Structures are given as C-alpha cells and as structure tokens.
Amino acid sequence: xxxxxxxxxxxxxxxxxxxxxxxxxxxxxxxxxxxxxxxxxxxxxxxxxxxxxxxxxxxxxxxxxxxxxxxxxxxxxxxxxxxxxxxxxxxxxxxxxxxxxxxxxxxxxxxxxxxxxxxxxxxxxxxxxxxxxxxxxxxxxxxxxxxxxxxxxxxxxxxxxxxxxxxxxxxxxxxxxxxxxxxxxxxxxxxxxxxxxxxxxxxxxxxxxxxxxxxxxxxxxxxxxxxxxxxxxxxxxxxxxxxxxxxxxxxxxxxxxxxxxxxxxxxxxxxxxxxxxxxxxxxxxxxxxxxxxxxxxxxxxxxxxxxxxxxxxxxxxxxxxxxxxxxxxxxxxxxxxxxxxxxxxxxxxxxxxxxxxxxxxxxxxxxxxxxxxxxxxxxxxxxxxxxxxxxxxxxxxxxxxxxxxxxxxxxxxxxxxxxxxxxxxxxxxxxxxxxxxxxxxxxxxxxxxxxxxxxxxxxxxxxxxxxxxxxxxxxxxxxxxxxxxxxxxxxxxxxxxxxxxxxxxxxxxxxxxxxxxxxxxxxxxxxxxxxxxxxxxxxxxxxxxxxxxxxxxxxxxxxxxxxxxxxxxxxxxxxxxxxxxxxxxxxxxxxxxxxxxxxxxxxxxxxxxxxxxxxxxxxxxxxxxxxxxxxxxxxxxxxxxxxxxxxxxxxxxxxxxxxxxxxxxxxxxxxxxxxxxxxxxxxxxxxxxxxxxxxxxxxxxxxxxxxxxxxxxxxxxxxxxxxxxxxx
Numbered sequence: 001x002x003x004x005x006x007x008x009x010x011x012x013x014x015x016x017x018x019x020x021x022x023x024x025x026x027x028x029x030x031x032x033x034x035x036x037x038x039x040x041x042x043x044x045x046x047x048x049x050x051x052x053x054x055x056x057x058x059x060x061x062x063x064x065x066x067x068x069x070x071x072x073x074x075x076x077x078x079x080x081x082x083x084x085x086x087x088x089x090x091x092x093x094x095x096x097x098x099x100x101x102x103x104x105x106x107x108x109x110x111x112x113x114x115x116x117x118x119x120x121x122x123x124x125x126x127x128x129x130x131x132x133x134x135x136x137x138x139x140x141x142x143x144x145x146x147x148x149x150x151x152x153x154x155x156x157x158x159x160x161x162x163x164x165x166x167x168x169x170x171x172x173x174x175x176x177x178x179x180x181x182x183x184x185x186x187x188x189x190x191x192x193x194x195x196x197x198x199x200x201x202x203x204x205x206x207x208x209x210x211x212x213x214x215x216x217x218x219x220x221x222x223x224x225x226x227x228x229x230x231x232x233x234x235x236x237x238x239x240x241x242x243x244x245x246x247x248x249x250x251x252x253x254x255x256x257x258x259x260x261x262x263x264x265x266x267x268x269x270x271x272x273x274x275x276x277x278x279x280x281x282x283x284x285x286x287x288x289x290x291x292x293x294x295x296x297x298x299x300x301x302x303x304x305x306x307x308x309x310x311x312x313x314x315x316x317x318x319x320x321x322x323x324x325x326x327x328x329x330x331x332x333x334x335x336x337x338x339x340x341x342x343x344x345x346x347x348x349x350x351x352x353x354x355x356x357x358x359x360x361x362x363x364x365x366x367x368x369x370x371x372x373x374x375x376x377x378x379x380x381x382x383x384x385x386x387x388x389x390x391x392x393x394x395x396x397x398x399x400x401x402x403x404x405x406x407x408x409x410x411x412x413x414x415x416x417x418x419x420x421x422x423x424x425x426x427x428x429x430x431x432x433x434x435x436x437x438x439x440x441x442x443x444x445x446x447x448x449x450x451x452x453x454x455x456x457x458x459x460x461x462x463x464x465x466x467x468x469x470x471x472x473x474x475x476x477x478x479x480x481x482x483x484x485x486x487x488x489x490x491x492x493x494x495x496x497x498x499x500x501x502x503x504x505x506x507x508x509x510x511x512x513x514x515x516x517x518x519x520x521x522x523x524x525x526x527x528x529x530x531x532x533x534x535x536x537x538x539x540x541x542x543x544x545x546x547x548x549x550x551x552x553x554x555x556x557x558x559x560x561x562x563x564x565x566x567x568x569x570x571x572x573x574x575x576x577x578x579x580x581x582x583x584x585x586x587x588x589x590x591x592x593x594x595x596x597x598x599x600x601x602x603x604x605x606x607x608x609x610x611x612x613x614x615x616x617x618x619x620x621x622x623x624x625x626x627x628x629x630x631x632x633x634x635x636x637x638x639x640x641x642x643x644x645x646x647x648x649x650x651x652x653x654x655x656x657x658x659x660x661x662x663x664x665x666x667x668x669x670x671x672x673x674x675x676x677x678x679x680x681x682x683x684x685x686x687x688x689x690x691x692x693x694x695x696x697x698x699x700x701x702x703x704x705x706x707x708x709x710x711x712x713x714x715x716x717x718x719x720x721x722x723x724x725x726x727x728x
Contacts, residue, residue: 014472015042015552017454018056019118019447021612023048023185023192024454026467026553027056034473036060036448046554047465048192053185054610054622061619062446063473067687068429069443070476080431080441085478089486089496091440095423096490099396100133106366109137109382109394113402114613116140120453120528121444121480122400122427128507129488136363136372137394139379141613144408145307147373147712148315149188154358155579156323158569160374161459162349164323164338165189166302167560168197168462171336172206173298175291177233177322178308178718180216183607187306190454190461195221197462207298209291211236212308213604213718214632214674215667226291227669229282229597230604231719233305234314234589236281236288237321238272243292244328245269251296253330258564261578265324268578268586276593282669296329300336303329307605311717314589315709320582327577332564339560340567343458344466344543345535352516355569360581360712366392370713378713379408380705386417396423398487405433406614406680409703409715410655427483430618431687433680442483449475453532453548467554468532468545481527501526511535585711601637603653603702603720605677614678617691629696630663631724632674638664641724648727651675653720656701659727673724675699677717 011032018025026045030038039059041052062068072088073080100108110130116122130138142150150160166174168191179187181194191197198221201208210219211226211233219225228236244250245266252259274285281288295301303325309318323332331337342350349355361371367384370377382404385394397418405411405418418424418437426435429443444450452469482500485507489498504526505519511531512519515538522530522537525545533545541557548555570576610622617623631649633641643649645664650657651673660675668674680698681691707716 011037015045015469016059016448016472017452017467017469018059019452019454020055020059020616021185022187022190022457022460023053023194024190024457024461024467025051025053025056025192027052027059029059029448029472031472036063042553044553046556047461047463047467051193051196055612055616058616058619058621059447061621063448065618067618067689068446069431069441072443073431073441075439088440088442089490092425092487093490093496095439096396096425097493099423100491103395104392105134106136106392107395108133108135109139109385109397110135110400111379111382111397111402111404112140112400113404113407114141115401115615117456118454119401119480120451120455120532122484123455124528124531125481125484125507126400129484129491132488132492133398136377137385138376139382140376141402141407142374143376143378143380143712143714145714145717146188146310147714148310148709149319151316151360151373151712152320152323152582154360155581156320156575156577157567158355159349159358161347162340162567163188163460164326164332164340165460165462166304167336167339169200169559171201171300171302172204173209173295173301174198174201174206175209175211175295175301175303176218177211177237177303177305177318179304179306180212180218180607182218182221183216183609184306188460189304190457207294213669213672214606216606226283226287229280229669230308230602230672231312231314231716232277232281233309233312234318234321235272235277235592236283237318237325238269238589239274239277239288240292240295240325241265241269241321241328242272243274243289244296247293249293249296250328251330252327253334255327255330255332255564255575259327259575259577260572261576264578264583268583271590271593279597280592295325300334301329301331302326302336302338304338308718310714312719313707313709313716314585315714316582316711317585317589324577327575332575333562340563341459341461341560342464342540342563343461344464344541344557345453345458345532345539346455347459347539349567349569350540357569357571366390370708373712378708378715379404380410380708380713380715382408383410383413383417383705386420395421397421398424399426399428399434399438401427403432403434403614406678406698406700409700409717410705411680411698411700411703412656413705427480430615432614433683433686436683436685443477444480444483445475445477448472450479451528453528463559464557465554466536466543466548466557468548470549479527507531508534514538582711588710598721599671600721601671601673601724603651603673603675603699603722604718605699606632606674608676611676611678617679617681617694618688620690623690623694629660629676629679631660632663632665632668633724634668634670634672635664635666636670638662642726643724644726649724650727651702652723653702653704654706655704658697658699658701660697673722
C-alpha cells in the first residue's frame with residue numbers, strides 16, 4: 001500500500017486595527033492562505049482589550065466581497081468597462097490637464113469621503129494631490145456632520161483639531177447631547193468598547209445623562225434621559241450656563257489664568273433662563289436647573305455633544321457651549337473631565353515652536369458666498385457650483401472614497417449635477433450610487449491588503465495609544481498612495497509617467513520638515529511607512545515605526561494628562577471663551593426665544609451598529625434580519641396621521657420625498673420622525689448585489705441644502721421640517 005497523503009492546513013493569525021469606524025479596535029484575523037477564516041477581538045490589544053462590534057467581525061466579508069472592483073473602469077460609448085491601469089491613467093492624462101488649462105483649476109472639484117480618513121494612504125497622500133490640483137472647490141464629509149465642532153475648537157483653542165474629549169475612564173458625571181456612542185462606537189471621540197466604558201462610570205458611583213429626541217441605546221442605559229425638541233440644544237446649553245452664573249455655581253478651579261471672555265459669556269447667557277427656553281426645548285425649567293446643579297456638583301464631570309448638536313441650524317453655537325460648560329464647571333483639561341489627547345504622530349497642537357492662530361472664511365463659494373472652513377467649502381453648495389454657468393463653474397469632479405449622492409443634502413439635485421459634468425474620476429472600491437457617474441474609476445486594496453495607522457483618530461482618543469498594522473495579505477491592485485502620486489504627477493504637469501519615487505521623496509521631504517527631523521532618519525523606507533516613521537520621530541514621544549512594528553498589539557502611552565497652556569495657539573495664548581467669530585451668531589439665537597413653537601413634524605437621522613454611513617450595506621452579515629431603514633414615529637403622531645406599524649408612508653420636505661416603511665415606537669419623541677442615513681441603494685448602474693437587495697431609502701433626498709448652520713455652512717440634518725402621510 002502506498003502511504004496515505006495528508007494535507008496539512010497551516011492557519012496564521014494577524015493582528016489588525018479595524019478601519020471601519022472611529023473606535024480603532026484591535027482585531028485578530030485568522031487566515032487560511034489568502035482566505036479569511038475568522039475575525040475576533042484581539043484580547044492583547046492595548047486599547048480595545050478584545051472588544052469587537054459587528055462591523056469589525058465583517059472584515060472577512062468585506063475582503064471577499066465579489067462586488068469589489070479589482071481593476072480600473074473607463075467609460076467608453078457610455079458604458080464602464082474594465083481596462084488596464086496604464087489605459088485608465090492615459091484617459092486621465094488626456095482629459096484632466098486639458099480641462100484645467102482651458103477653464104482653470106477651480107473648474108475641478110474634489111470630494112473626500114469618510115473612508116478616506118480611515119485609510120493611511122489617502123490620509124497621508126491625499127493632501128499632496130489636492131494641493132497639486134490647486135482648487136478652492138474642495139469638499140469633504142466633514143461639512144455634512146462635524147464641521148461646527150472644528151469651527152468652535154479653532155476659535156476657542158487655536159486649532160480645529162484641538163478638540164477636548166471626555167476622559168471616560170475617570171469621569172463621574174457624563175452629560176451627552178445628541179450622541180449615541182454605544183451604537184456609533186464614539187465620534188470625534190475614539191473610544192473602543194463605549195458600552196464598557198460607560199458601564200464603568202456607573203460602577204464607580206457616577207451618573208450618565210443623555211439629551212436626545214430619541215431613547216437611543218445609550219439613553220436606555222443612562223440614569224436620566226431628556227427628550228429634547230430637535231435643533232434646540234444651543235438653547236438648553238445656554239440655559240445651563242445661565243443657571244451656573246445665576247446660582248453662583250461657576251467653579252474655574254485652576255483654569256482662571258488660562259481663559260479670557262468670562263464676563264462676556266455671563267452677559268450673553270442672561271436672556272436664556274430655564275423658563276425662557278422651556279417651551280422651545282420641550283424640557284421643564286426645573287429639570288434644566290437640576291441638570292445644571294448636578295453637573296456643577298459632580299466631583300469630576302464632562303459634557304460631550306455629537307451629531308445631534310452639530311447637524312442643526314445652531315450647530316456651531318451648540319458645539320461652543322459644550323466646551324464653555326466644561327470650562328465653567330472647572331472640568332476642562334482635568335482628569336475625569338474633558339481633556340486634550342496627545343497623539344504620537346501628526347498632532348498639530350504638539351508641534352514645537354510658535355503656531356499660527358487659526359481662522360476661517362479665507363474665501364467663499366462662487367455661487368452662494370458660503371465660507372471656507374479648514375480649507376473646504378460646504379458640500380451643500382457643490383451642486384450649485386456645477387449647475388451654475390459662469391467663470392469658475394465646476395466642470396470636473398474627483399471623489400476619493402466617498403458617496404455624496406447618498407451622504408450629502410438634496411441628493412436629487414446633486415444627481416442632476418453629476419450628469420452634467422464634463423469629466424469625473426472616482427477612487428473607490430465599489431461601483432456605487434456616485435461612482436456610477438464617473439468616467440474613470442480607480443479601485444484600491446481592501447483593508448487587509450494595505451498598511452494602516454490611524455493618524456486622525458488617535459488625535460481624538462480617550463487614551464493615548466499608537467498602533468501600526470502592516471498589510472496582512474498581498475494586493476492585486478496598486479496601493480492608493482501610488483495611485484494618488486500618479487494623479488499628482490498628471491495634474492502637476494509631469495504626466496502619468498512621472499517618477500513615483502521622486503514624488504514620494506517630495507512628500508516625505510515635506511513631512512520631515514513639518515516633523516522637524518531629517519528625512520534620512522527613515523532609512524530606505526518608502527510610502528506610508530516612511531511618513532509615519534518621520535511623524536513618530538518628530539512627535540512628543542520617543543517612538544519610531546520600528547517600535548510599533550515590534551509591538552503588534554499597540555503601544556499604550558498612558559491616560560490623558562493636562563496640557564494647558566501648551567496646547568493653545570489662539571492670538572491671546574488663552575482659551576478664548578467669547579471669540580467674535582462665534583458670539584456674532586448669538587443674536588440670531590436670542591431671536592428664537594420669542595418665536596412660537598412650530599407644530600410641524602421634523603425629521604432626524606439615527607445610527608445603526610452594523611452601518612457606517614453608506615459604505616457597509618453590501619455585506620451580508622450586516623444587513624441580516626428585518627429591514628432597519630424605517631421611519632420611526634411616536635404612537636400619538638401615528639394615530640393622528642393614520643399611520644400603522646409595518647405600513648408605508650410618504651415623507652415630504654422642501655427638497656424631495658421618499659416612501660418608507662413605518663415603525664411605531666414610543667422611543668421617539670412626539671413631533672419627530674427618524675430615518676437612518678446612508679441607505680437608498682435602488683438606482684440603476686451600480687454593482688452592489690447585497691445593498692440593492694436591501695435598498696432602503698435615501699433620507700438625503702429630504703435634506704434641505706438651504707437650511708444651514710450660519711457659521712460653518714453645515715447642513716441641518718436634525719430638525720428638517722417634513723410632512724408625512726400614509727400610502728394606501
């Protein structure tokens with residue numbers, strides 16, 4: 001007999017930092033050759049300690065998604081067809097420079113989507129390409145949901161990324177407004193296992209207070225839930241400030257030498273008594289007073305606001321007042337309060353030497369005159385810039401890991417605009433609702449096929465950590481940093497055959513200059529590895545990339561520590577509590593006090609644990625079960641309007657209409673309708689089998705691009721006036 005043959009299957013494991021949301025959880029990915037055999041939480045990860053959510057668990061499904069693009073697509077005779085990389089870049093080289101030469105650089109618009117922040121290649125090399133294009137028409141997903149916080153932080157502290165985050169692991173009183181971290185895993189607050197961290201507050205005798213029109217999953221575990229009327233958070237926050245001053249509860253502790261503008265804030269708060277705001281907010285005056293007293297009395301407290309506070313008509317004022325409250329209770333820059341992270345790499349507020357104060361409004365959009373913030377214009381006006389003829393009209397668009405047709409306001413008008421472009425490029429792994437309009441689509445590797453370092457998110461972490469993830473698997477497509485460098489060569493005039501090594505050296509030289517180190521210290525590294533190494537060497541810790549490579553589960557750099565006054569770069573060198581750029585909008589808020597409360601229904605969004613905007617819906621593990629794209633409405637409103645649970649309703653706004661299933665629930669405040677964002681996969685020309693089968697509706701068809709936060713230009717997504725009726 002011949003000896004039996006035994007096949008030995010060798011399994012390997014790779015520690016990976018999850019790039020699918022802001023939590024940066026450590027995962028342990030089991031590989032069977034080039035197949036993902038399993039994904040679980042990495043118990044040895046220094047930050048997440050084994051926590052995993054459904055998104056992280058779906059990393060294998062994402063890697064093996066048969067709908068992922070693995071070759072470029074070019075439009076020929078109206079049809080997108082697969083071509084070689086050289087052919088794709090030849091089309092770009094032929095058309096884009098010629099268009100720029102004829103119409104100017106502002107004729108090209110750029111839109112960078114949420115996933116571009118979760119990708120080291122696009123985060124590090126995107127800016128070089130954007131700068132080479134040289135357009136003022138730059139847009140990102142930030143103007144959809146978070147720019148007011150950057151605006152307020154820029155003027156309060158001197159830089160738009162100097163954002164204090166709650167010290168979740170040590171606070172004893174957490175006031176959350178418009179935030180649902182148990183589902184979102186944190187936002188502008190990098191905090192894996194948010195549920196466990198919130199549970200820790202209660203276990204040490206603390207208190208959690210949630211302000212939200214909906215009884216969210218976070219509200220369900222809170223001690224108090226206040227169902228505020230959408231869009232009135234700034235009124236409530238000002239009333240809390242009013243109580244602190246009126247009842248002599250202001251306690252600056254050690255902050256007094258570091259702040260200016262206290263008396264101005266005291267004066268501005270005078271009209272906003274609890275009684276004056278009670279009707280508008282829907283919260284009793286005595287409850288507002290109790291909230292203020294308990295916040296002031298807590299040994300260590302933090303106030304945190306998120307999308308519910310930023311996506312409203314007074315988003316910047318609400319974002320500002322969150323930190324005003326942290327100051328007035330003496331909890332800014334204090335253990336257990338709201339503290340400033342100190343990231344290992346890339347944090348502008350840790351750079352040595354004098355830093356220039358930040359400002360907004362350096363230019364304005366051509367059509368509506370909306371202000372620039374952080375180098376970008378409000379995406380609410382992108383369609384205007386495409387559709388309105390005249391000098392400077394946008395004729396070409398480049399999207400980088402974004403799907404604005406689902407994620408931006410008045411999506412129907414943007415669809416119309418994209419159809420009129422002369423040329424469009426999409427860097428995307430999917431043929432989706434936006435990239436289907438492109439003339440050239442350039443895909444990139446999956447998360448397991450590229451190296452990763454969370455450059456932006458560690459700047460917002462509730463604990464200082466650093467973690468480098470090398471690529472776990474080889475990729476059949478170029479890394480995105482190489483694609484971006486080739487595009488950079490094209491728009492810079494050196495053509496598609498420009499030396500990528502020379503362009504990479506140029507980017508590395510600039511990174512070294514900013515970090516204050518010699519570029520040679522990175523040795524023979526290239527690409528993101530070299531840039532991250534340079535930034536680490538120039539950072540506040542004694543770290544190199546080699547140190548992170550030797551610690552595959554991350555490096556724990558310790559709990560947050562006080563950073564005032566070094567973190568500041570305002571003109572005065574102090575925390576400017578009452579900057580003119582922000583308080584100029586207070587009279588508009590005062591005007592609301594005298595207005596009658598509208599009885600019209602208003603629309604808000606909602607988060608879902610298995611979803612992150614529009615880019616998680618083509619994964620079968622994340623869309624199982626009942627259709628979650630429903631219009632939630634209170635039983636009293638349903639009865640009044642003739643709506644029934646499981647029936648269908650037509651929801652209309654000034655911008656558009658959608659037909660959506662009804663979900664009747666007392667978890668929503670009367671007068672409010674809630675539909676999750678990111679859905680609407682029911683259009684022709686996409687390649688997303690699972691998403692199309694679970695299409696849902698695009699709530700951004702209802703978002704009104706004329707309703708904006710006056711200071712930042714951010715669109716109102718929470719508090720859109722709507723009408724709703726049953727579909728029989």
